[in-house]
Amino acid sequence: MHDILQSLQVILEQRKREGEPDSSYVASLHHQGLNKILEKVGEEATEAILAAKDLDNGGNREDLVGEVADLWFHSMVMLSHLDVGLDEIGDCLADRFGLSGLDEKAARKQP
Numbered sequence: 001m002h003d004i005l006q007s008l009q010v011i012l013e014q015r016k017r018e019g020e021p022d023s024s025y026v027a028s029l030h031h032q033g034l035n036k037i038l039e040k041v042g043e044e045a046t047e048a049i050l051a052a053k054d055l056d057n058g059g060n061r062e063d064l065v066g067e068v069a070d071l072w073f074h075s076m077v078m079l080s081h082l083d084v085g086l087d088e089i090g091d092c093l094a095d096r097f098g099l100s101g102l103d104e105k106a107a108r109k110q111p
């Protein structure tokens, strides 16, 4: 899992630097700009939600897996566009690892 995300990030950075919009989907997203990338993230998030509801009602498991993959991919393009590294997200999750979400929320409420 970690390896494919790292490998994909390398490709995404290459496409951002030297990809041609006519031959690379990732380069075409960067070329169209942040608003287009955010539109795709929103669209894929909605499709993932709909696929989750469908699966809960007896729908197709592969549909949800594919939609979440689309969402992760477009989120990675968004991060790349803004020069935010995947390692920053990993570090954030690592910092939270083992800390209950309920405990973290309670600590936030302290004056």
Ligand SMILES: N=c1c2ncn([C@@H]3O[C@H](COP(=O)(O)OP(=O)(O)OP(=O)(O)O)[C@@H](O)[C@H]3O)c2ncn1[C@@H]1O[C@H](COP(=O)(O)O)[C@@H](O)[C@H]1O
Pocket: 008, 011, 015, 019, 023, 024, 025, 026, 027, 069, 070, 073
């Ligand atoms: N993982 C992906 C990936 N996942 C999804 N997609 C593309 O995301 C696009 C958007 O999906 P949609 O379902 O919204 O399709 P659509 O309705 O045609 O999209 P729009 O017309 O609305 O833009 C599709 O064209 C998918 O092919 C991806 N395109 C590329 N990658 C990876 O990125 C690498 C670089 O891709 P290129 O830049 O195209 O070479 C590839 O080698 C892959 O590893």
